Amino acid sequence: MTDTTTETTAQSPEPAGRGPVPLPPAAARPLIALGAIGTIASTFLSWTWTPDFPGDLTIYGYPAGLQVIALVAGALTLLYGLTLWNVRGLNWLNPGRATSPVLLITLSAFAVCWFTGIAIAVDLGGLVNLDPGAFVAMAASALSVVGALALPHPNPGTGLRGYLTKPDQPRPGALSPLAERAAVTVATALALVVFTYGIGINDDDSETFIGFLLVLVFGAWGLVHAGLLDRFATMSARHKGFATTLAFVAAVIFPFTQSDDHNANIGVNILIFATVALGLNIVVGLTGLLDLGYVAFLGVGAYAAALVSGSEYSPYGVHFPFWAAALTGMAASLVFGVLIGGPTLRLRGDYLAIVTLGFGEIFRITVNSLDGDSGPNVTRGPNGITQIPDIKIFGFNLGDAHDVGGFTLGRFANYLFLMLLITAIVVLVFTRAADSRIGRSWIAIREDETAATAMGINGFRVKLIAFALGASLAGLAGTVMAHVNYSVNPQPYQFAGAAPPNSAFLLAAVVLGGMGTVSGPLLGASVLYLVPEKLQFLQNYELFAFGLALILLMRFRPEGIIANRRRQLEFHETGQLDVPAQKTLTDEPAASKAGA
Amino acid sequence: MRFGGLTAVRSVDFTVNSGEIVGLIGPNGAGKTTFFNCLTGLYVPTEGTVAYQGKVLPPKPHLVTQAGIARTFQNIRLFANMTVLENVLVGRHTRTKEGLWSALLRGPGFRKAEKESEAKAMELLEFVGLAAKREHLARNLPYGEQRKLEIARALASEPGLLLLDEPTAGMNPQETRSTEELVFAIRDKGIAVLVIEHDMRFIFNLCDRVAVLVQGEKLVEGTSDVVQADERVVAAYLGEPFEGDPGAAEVAEVEAAEAAADEAEAAADETAEADSEAESADAESTGTTKGEAQ
Numbered sequence: 001m002t003d004t005t006t007e008t009t010a011q012s013p014e015p016a017g018r019g020p021v022p023l024p025p026a027a028a029r030p031l032i033a034l035g036a037i038g039t040i041a042s043t044f045l046s047w048t049w050t051p052d053f054p055g056d057l058t059i060y061g062y063p064a065g066l067q068v069i070a071l072v073a074g075a076l077t078l079l080y081g082l083t084l085w086n087v088r089g090l091n092w093l094n095p096g097r098a099t100s101p102v103l104l105i106t107l108s109a110f111a112v113c114w115f116t117g118i119a120i121a122v123d124l125g126g127l128v129n130l131d132p133g134a135f136v137a138m139a140a141s142a143l144s145v146v147g148a149l150a151l152p153h154p155n156p157g158t159g160l161r162g163y164l165t166k167p168d169q170p171r172p173g174a175l176s177p178l179a180e181r182a183a184v185t186v187a188t189a190l191a192l193v194v195f196t197y198g199i200g201i202n203d204d205d206s207e208t209f210i211g212f213l214l215v216l217v218f219g220a221w222g223l224v225h226a227g228l229l230d231r232f233a234t235m236s237a238r239h240k241g242f243a244t245t246l247a248f249v250a251a252v253i254f255p256f257t258q259s260d261d262h263n264a265n266i267g268v269n270i271l272i273f274a275t276v277a278l279g280l281n282i283v284v285g286l287t288g289l290l291d292l293g294y295v296a297f298l299g300v301g302a303y304a305a306a307l308v309s310g311s312e313y314s315p316y317g318v319h320f321p322f323w324a325a326a327l328t329g330m331a332a333s334l335v336f337g338v339l340i341g342g343p344t345l346r347l348r349g350d351y352l353a354i355v356t357l358g359f360g361e362i363f364r365i366t367v368n369s370l371d372g373d374s375g376p377n378v379t380r381g382p383n384g385i386t387q388i389p390d391i392k393i394f395g396f397n398l399g400d401a402h403d404v405g406g407f408t409l410g411r412f413a414n415y416l417f418l419m420l421l422i423t424a425i426v427v428l429v430f431t432r433a434a435d436s437r438i439g440r441s442w443i444a445i446r447e448d449e450t451a452a453t454a455m456g457i458n459g460f461r462v463k464l465i466a467f468a469l470g471a472s473l474a475g476l477a478g479t480v481m482a483h484v485n486y487s488v489n490p491q492p493y494q495f496a497g498a499a500p501p502n503s504a505f506l507l508a509a510v511v512l513g514g515m516g517t518v519s520g521p522l523l524g525a526s527v528l529y530l531v532p533e534k535l536q537f538l539q540n541y542e543l544f545a546f547g548l549a550l551i552l553l554m555r556f557r558p559e560g561i562i563a564n565r566r567r568q569l570e571f572h573e574t575g576q577l578d579v580p581a582q583k584t585l586t587d588e589p590a591a592s593k594a595g596a
Numbered sequence: 597m598r599f600g601g602l603t604a605v606r607s608v609d610f611t612v613n614s615g616e617i618v619g620l621i622g623p624n625g626a627g628k629t630t631f632f633n634c635l636t637g638l639y640v641p642t643e644g645t646v647a648y649q650g651k652v653l654p655p656k657p658h659l660v661t662q663a664g665i666a667r668t669f670q671n672i673r674l675f676a677n678m679t680v681l682e683n684v685l686v687g688r689h690t691r692t693k694e695g696l697w698s699a700l701l702r703g704p705g706f707r708k709a710e711k712e713s714e715a716k717a718m719e720l721l722e723f724v725g726l727a728a729k730r731e732h733l734a735r736n737l738p739y740g741e742q743r744k745l746e747i748a749r750a751l752a753s754e755p756g757l758l759l760l761d762e763p764t765a766g767m768n769p770q771e772t773r774s775t776e777e778l779v780f781a782i783r784d785k786g787i788a789v790l791v792i793e794h795d796m797r798f799i800f801n802l803c804d805r806v807a808v809l810v811q812g813e814k815l816v817e818g819t820s821d822v823v824q825a826d827e828r829v830v831a832a833y834l835g836e837p838f839e840g841d842p843g844a845a846e847v848a849e850v851e852a853a854e855a856a857a858d859e860a861e862a863a864a865d866e867t868a869e870a871d872s873e874a875e876s877a878d879a880e881s882t883g884t885t886k887g888e889a890q
Contacts, residue, residue, distance in 0.1 A: 429700055436699030436706070437685075437692050437713075444675050444686045451673035454636060456661030456690030456753050465696055 019099070020160070023150035031147030032081035032106060038140025039074030039109050043067040045133025048120045054205035057116075058131075066116045066211045070137060073109035073215045077144050080105045080222070084151070094226045098167040099151045101226035106144040108218030112211045113141040119207045169227030180235045184243050187232050192250040199263050201534060209534040251420050261410030268412050270529045271419040272481050273500055275426050277509040277521035279473030284507065285515035286434055287466040288446030289345070290353040292495060293360020295503040297471040299493035300336045301329035301478025303367065306385040306488045307378070313385045315378055322391045326479045333475025334468050341467035345460055348449065360495055360503055367490040384489025391418070391483050415484050422480060426473050427518055433469065442466050498542045500529055508546065512553060514560030523561055597627075597634050598642045604630040605812045607644070612757060617779060617789045619803035621796070623833055627812040628792045629670055632759055636660050636667050648757065662690045666755035668746040670762045670792070676735035680726055680745055683734050684717040687752025717752060724748045724778060740771040747778065758782060760791045764798055772798055796856045800824065808832070824852070833858065
């Protein structure tokens with residue numbers, strides 16, 4: 001480390017400790033603040049003359065659309081600029097008074113302002129369409145960035161890369177339990193507001209959503225550097241039950257904040273995929289079995305529920321109550337899981353992945369063929385089973401809108417509550433199973449299957465349990481999905497496709513979010529569902545963007561957005577005295593068992 | 597045990613009695629680890645059986661462990677990304693019964709069993725001296741402690757017979773001595789121990805009985821004196837002495853030292869056949885192994 005430091009300082013002209021912008025440090029802080037105030041002020045001006053640009057940025061004195069986002073970014077910039085002045089009461093925002101969080105926050109404002117300016121010019125054809133407000137915003141936000149770059153460099157001599165290394169922040173001690181709970185509550189409420197804002201952005205306003213994402217990414221990055229997210233994580237870990245309850249309360253509040261049932265629909269779908277991804281996480285994240293055909297279990301559950309739903313297109317004229325339909329779906333997926341797992345789980349690694357991939361396709365093709373022509377008429381082939389009636393629970397029809405305390409909760413809001421309940425159950429199953437004898441044996445199998453069996457673990461049995469449990473959880477989610485969508489058809493249950501659900505999407509949700517964690521797949525599914533939903537213009541390039549995002553993620557953060565403690569250590573060297581690399585010896589028993 | 601045309605271990609008849617420490621030595625490639633893998637069910641023997649306490653064991657690793665034979669590995673195979681405590685808890689798998697349902701329902705039985713397992717695991721960690729590091733990830737332990745943790749993990753399955761595959765490989769003299777004490781302590785618990793080792797001083801200090809395996813066949817079995825005195829053993833390690841050898845007594849003395857040092861040299865190269873590179877031996881050898889940095 002020291003070698004490279006001296007080397008690069010010798011080459012670079014700026015003296016050690018100074019930022020890349022040669023301004024006196026005394027000027028840097030006022031510059032940031034000035035830029036922040038300018039950004040804030042600009043959002044009250046008109047940015048363009050025509051309301052054609054999404055979000056109507058034409059009004060003086062009232063920010064809208066992207067301006068609101070810029071306003072938030074500007075306010076954050078101001079706050080972080082002020083932390084450098086040692087303002088009382090703001091110290092907690094940036095306890096180490098580090099430079100890099102400030103830079104990242106100023107970049108969030110810069111990104112959204114310049115993106116908006118460029119987007120207006122491109123969309124409407126020329127710079128002439130920009131009103132003074134936009135120029136003010138762009139200039140002011142650039143000023144903040146220049147100011148932040150004039151601050152002392154966090155790791156002198158490392159160039160711009162030095163800003164990306166997370167600074168060491170002092171670890172503040174624990175607050176009183178009440179204060180910590182209050183802090184967790186406020187943070188959760190803020191997260192709910194941000195999420196609600198994002199989901200509420202009109203599907204046609206792709207520009208607004210991109211701006212939202214820019215601020216979210218840079219802002220969150222800045223907060224990570226400031227150590228705030230770590231602090232939040234420790235606090236919620238200390239009050240685990242409280243934080244979990246709070247997260248579910250926030251999710252329950254969500255439908256009440258939505259006047260449009262369409263957003264509740266998005267919420268339901270996110271929850272369905274998140275639940276399925278969580279089930280997959282048992283198989284992939286905990287047990288380390290790469291399952292590329294997992295979506296088939298969702299399909300089995302959905303089809304099983306559709307067949308017993310009382311739909312007139314179902315060949316069986318039975319109408320099960322929901323609890324029975326859910327159990328049927330789970331049982332069907334369980335049986336399917338055991339049937340697939342039985343022969344395949346004796347294989348390891350790549351072979352398992354290939355076989356599950358094949359079985360996933362077999363499901364889709366079979367369902368396609370059971371149409372009365374190529375086989376018995378069970379699933380009506382590509383037409384699928386339609387007109388699935390809504391769920392009734394205790395005489396409460398989930399299909400009707402209900403008024404609760406002055407709020408109208410539409411059909412999807414009702415299903416959202418049902419899905420929340422199911423998600424809660426799945427989260428409970430996941431956490432409890434992971435922290436037990438069986439969960440430890442899953443992880444042991446993932447870590448070293450040979451050693452695990454030598455410790456007395458029946459590898460096949462334990463893997464089969466994981467596989468079957470994951471399958472039945474997906475089946476459970478499938479039963480709700482069939483009812484939410486009114487219909488089931490074979491088309492979505494493929495390996496990869498532009499629209500969720502498909503196996504690749506689910507796997508990506510797990511990997512992107514963070515393997516082996518609870519919140520990871522929830523977050524991953526939300527991101528992967530929301531981004532294509534809101535960025536409609538990407539439609540034809542969706543798979544391309546998806547692949548690109550995965551490659552970038554694997555390069556820069558292989559452990560996923562939310563890192564499991566184990567995974568994080570696995571992928572990044574800790575600097576601790578580590579074990580010597582394990583050498584594969586000639587007597588490696590794993591490889592040569594077949595030779596016996 | 598045959599791999600295709602190669603017979604790795606042939607008709608090795610071997611018994612370990614309870615409360616005994618038995619050593620298994622032999623040049624590299626003699627089939628020691630293969631013999632272990634046959635015992636623990638990782639390999640299915642082409643011929644022959646493994647019996648424990650009079651019962652023939654099926655060649656399935658988990659059933660062997662269930663029956664009461666635990667092992668460690670030559671190249672450490674810990675669950676690297678689990679904590680020290682979790683590693684030992686995994687070792688208790690066969691002695692606990694809680695399945696998925698009790699994990700999900702979390703009844704009082706489950707809590708009790710978890711608490712009991714943890715108490716037992718902590719007891720073992722204290723026994724090997726790792727209790728203070730219970731929350732460390734196994735991968736971050738220093739090498740010697742990883743070896744100890746592997747032994748603790750094996751002990752967690754409450755075995756009657758413990759198989760140690762080169763427990764002191766890569767250790768310095770102090771660590772070797774502490775491992776020696778640990779093995780004695782394990783014996784005092786009433787557990788029979790079978791050790792593969794290249795460190796002759798370690799083996800002859802420790803073992804009640806030593807067996808020598810050469811090219812898959814058992815050459816000698818007996819107390820350390822018997823084995824040390826056996827010319828065939830010396831020949832297997834060093835080659836035949838040439839005729840008309842002057843100063844036989846001195847040669848024997850040097851050879852004993854050479855045997856140890858040569859062993860250490862040879863251990864570094866797992867694939868090399870045992871040969872008689874006597875010139876590389878060092879008369880000052882302290883008898884510690886220096887190879888096997890895995």
